[in-house]
Amino acid sequence: MKLVRVGAAILNQTPLDWDGNKRRISGAIAAARQQGVTILCLPELCITGYGCEDAFHAVGTQQYALQVLGELLPETHGMIVSLGVPLLYGSGLYNTCCLAADGKLLGFVGKQNLAGEGIHYEPRWFKPWPSDKQVTTHVMGRNIPLGDLIFECGGVRLGFEICEDAWVAERPGGNLAQRGVDLILNPSASHFAFGKHEVRKRFVTEGSRAFNVGYLYANLLGNESGRAIYDGDAMIAAAGKLIATGSRFSYADWQVTSAVLDVDAIRMSRARLASFRPEIMDEDRGSIRCDFSFPTLEPERAAPMEVSWESSLRLKEEEFTRAVSLALFDYLRKSRSRGFVVSLSGGADSTAVSLLVASSVALAIADIGREAFLQKLSYISGLGDAKGTSDKDTKGIVRQLLTCAYQSTRNSGPVTRNAARTVAEALGAEYLELDVDALVQGYINVVSGELGRPLDWQTDDIALQNIQARVRSPSVWMLANIKGALLLSTSNRSEAAVGYATMDGDTSGGLSPIAGIDKNFIRHWLRWFEKEGPLGNDSYLGGPLPALVVVNEQAPTAELRPAASKQTDEDDLMPYDLLDAIERAAIRDKMSPIDIWRVMQVEFPQHSGRQLGAWVERFFRLWCRNQWKRERYAPSFHLDDENLDPKTWCRFPILSGGYERELSELRKLIDRTNSTDE
Template sequence: MKLIRLAAAVLNQTPLDWRGNRARIGAAIDQARAQGASVLCLPELGISGYGCEDTFQSPNTLHHALEALLDLLPRTRGMVVSFGLPLRVRNGIYNVAALAVDGRLQGFVGKQHLAGDGIHYEPRWFKPWPAGVHDTVLVAGQPVPVGDLAFDIGGVRFGFEICEDAWVATRPGIRLARHGVDVILNPSASHFAFGKIAVRQRFVLEGSRAFACSYVYANLLGNEAGRAIYDGEAMIATAGRLVALGPRFSYAEHRVTSAVVDVDLTRLEQARRTAFQPHLGSDPGRIVVPDFPWPECPPESRPPEAPAWETSPCLKEEEFARAVPLALFDYLRKSRSRGFVISLSGGADSAAIACLVGLMVRFGAAELGIDGLRARLGLPADTPADSRERALERALTRALLTTVYQATANSGRITRAAARAVAEAVGAEHHEFDVSPLHAGYVDLVSKALGRPLSWGEDDLALQNIQARVRSPGAWMLANVKGALLLSTSNRSEAAVGYATMDGDTSGGLAPIAGIDKAWLRHWLVWLEREGPHGLAPVPALAAVNAQAPTAELRPADRAQTDEDDLMPYPLLDAIERAAIRDKRSPIEVFRLVRPAFPDLDPAQLGRWIERFFRLWCRNQWKRERYAPSFHLDDENLDPKTWCRFPILNGGFELELEDLRAWIASPPPAG
């Protein structure tokens, strides 16, 4: 019986934070050692940070990454530890995992399949390492193996699949299995998306089953570089069975998950399989063979237990309630801001963001304690008169979150009351401004310049936009005075069609919900009002928000303005966006795809709405180019810097829309 304790560490790193990243890695090694682990897998590019972008090409980045690795080697005495870093080999830059054994560097394994879809641009910086090729590279004057390697460490064989390597059909594990590998380490930087955990668990479990080995998966944690969120998933599986599962969305700087595996049992599984055909013959240089005395390891039987929320029927709602608050927490502290400011309109978008900030405090305090949370945020200790837990949370929320309701003549009592109720519910410092004089002043200024009064009949759009824009300076000033970050309240549905006032409601340094569609966001707010995240109370005050039809509230009240009257029903808008933008469908294809989901719509009206979407999409790319950074949350995004590129100046799909109109007027016969 050959028992080994394997460990996966998740790290909340920051690109180019050489001291901080090194310290967190060192602390994770110490924690793994304290758990009795002999093997530790750290995340992909954990030394440099995954999100270094074009600075991966900088000699300075490569120098500091290698220097940090050499400094960390002594911490690995008595252990086997993998590190992630960029490495130059013959003037190509590679994404590699370095393996240290008992304090000595034994080799580098190059990532073979680079992520180049969605938010990923790895081929811009790295070369894919060719399968079956190995070489040497000089490190501190000594030759070190590099390439498609495996390691025979004290009689136990190890190999690597680095993140994307495991997501492809020709994954390296297929070849590693033929070399009799006992353990596969997977250092990853796999960004969060709704439901993605199920995919990861499938390839970890299937890899351990198909290759008859033990499999260790270690992901990054938190908001590393600004846009991508990492859930900090850690998994260990053996022969198709999950034996350890770490918690996700932790507020800790690092976490270590470990489990004991039996190497003899996975070898027995390989021997039993008639389909298993080991690689015979020599392969000089492919297998690195360092000595290592494996310590005695007692057996354990501790089945992994997922937190209750992970098995909730409302998993997407739970994930959103955890992913965005963690991302806000990291953005706040890494940007060295001293809080958040929100222009709270009484509508769904700003209310959702206020609640997400409140959840940040509640989840952070639950894990770290109030004092620990304050320390992580760089806030001084506080001793309020009321020391009850919820009172402490509310006091901290008030210190971190400032909201302001900014009324014009077109604002109503309902939205004012809703904004006040939400601010009170989350514990924000709340203010109310009357910006009507500012609005009137600009209208008068332009009217005099033009020599005529402005009217709703002739100047509707300008009169709407100026109201949104006069709200920007006061919110920005509050943020400046407090050293806080102004949060923009735009959502993805509005971004798709430009239904936002540039330099008005788009004002801010971060757009937390610009990656989520409006229809689902409204659904989430109802869930938060009535149910809420597991272990926390719901927010009944949201009833005042959820009862309203979404409205920009920029026209006079007698015009009864609503978003959906201005645009189209939000569920339809989101369905059109997914088909047209995510799936790259033509207008006719969009019509055919969305029609079955909305059978009661008149075909001509549906066609007009599809045409409206395409025209607004094409007209408003310049706005999307100027949006504040947003979080990536699912399998689509409109961020032109990381996901969806589109020309600012374009032909507007004129020919395709002509085809759509003709097709609706004379549809082809069914069948």
């Protein structure tokens, strides 16, 4: 038997961070060497970072990328390592992976299928490499093979499927298998989305079965460039079985997952297939050979797959907690901010944002330890001066990083004030109470004096509501400036869809962590956190947080009208579960108003057809009127294919016809239906 220890490394990279990216690659190579790995797969475009955007077209990006590649080559002595780098050939820029063996550069493989939908925009920068095409390019003073290549190192054949290559119907893996490849390496930059890990697991295991190969999958990790989150998936499979996986959402700079594969067993498995038709050629096309000596290994028992939070029945809640918490932590340190400020209203959204900040601290310390956590934030002077390793100490760090401000007006009530204080204390945040009512009344008096009439709720409802939200903005911006902190906006996706947010008020902030998730889920998640909480987190947030009951027992309200009005969000809009259903149908599924109305009648039979029609019409009118608000939202995290971010996912004109004909036809249909029923 020919036994080879292979490894898949995940990396938390940053675009154009040449020295940092190199240091993390070097760390992963050293960790793999320590584990005895001889074949190592690193993530896609790991040298430059995946999210360089238009900087890929800068000449300097190409020059520095190749310079760093040259600096890394000596570190591959005694190993075979894949490294992702953009490469200019002729007048085309290609997304490539190069293979280095024993300190030498063997060749570059071009990505054949580019990701060009949704959050990805690869065709803007790269050209797809044509299948079965090989050329020679001049790099580092040498002629180096480039193209659809396979590599034979020490008798072991390797090929590449680069990220999107494995997601298409006609995968390059089929051709690689016919050419006798033993191992397929998949360097990836696959963004996180709910449930996506299971899809990856299927194509990794199915690829290893269908192609009869060993399969190595290595993804990026963390918040690389601002919006996308990478979960750090690492998988090794053979013969349709998952041999090893890494832990996702780690706070480490790198992790290496390794396993021993039997190359002879892989070959015999392929030979037994009657359907396998190997290519027989006089001269093997596109094959690069090099001498390499693999160490002799003894058979070993496969390590048991660890049972973790991924086996939870509440996987979406767990993934949401860990994905956004990791993204917040990376955004904090990569932006060199010294903490977070949240305008904590005592409602669900601001509570969720504050809880995610505290969770990022708790999860990070639980994952990498207090010392490594403080080292990553060492630019923040005095952080963690209080010694210890207890939950109380973790809360002390949260207090230094998270400031929550409750800003009251005469319309604020004791329920939300108590909720805000209770949540802040439970999380360990610094808590401030600011009375901004005098500022609100000052603006009202100035404007009413100039208009020559008093402002009242009958004629000036929206203006009187919005001035309260806007007056709260300068105070928290000031706190953020004083502390050198990042102000977090608290608007959610449901509000973004219908513009139920005050621009330059509650939308104020440099980052909008929950703008990619709907209000219905936020409320559900907070109830889950109150009663269950995340698994496997050895901290004060590793389990239920009963204090959240003070938020969960409330009906969501903006609390901008006088208390006598008993204002609630759902009275202003519509039931949140219905709003989310209409949003998915209209925006994600692109259904017409009439079709949506018909679907809603089936899904929500408790409401009359006329009422459902009114809500469908309200959604479309508010959606069209408020695209300008969505254009101005602070950056948000991508979590699923229902994202409304116009910069990365959902484009819509700021000015449009507003679905007037479609809504007119809906009203006529409802009238006809009602007259028939009568």
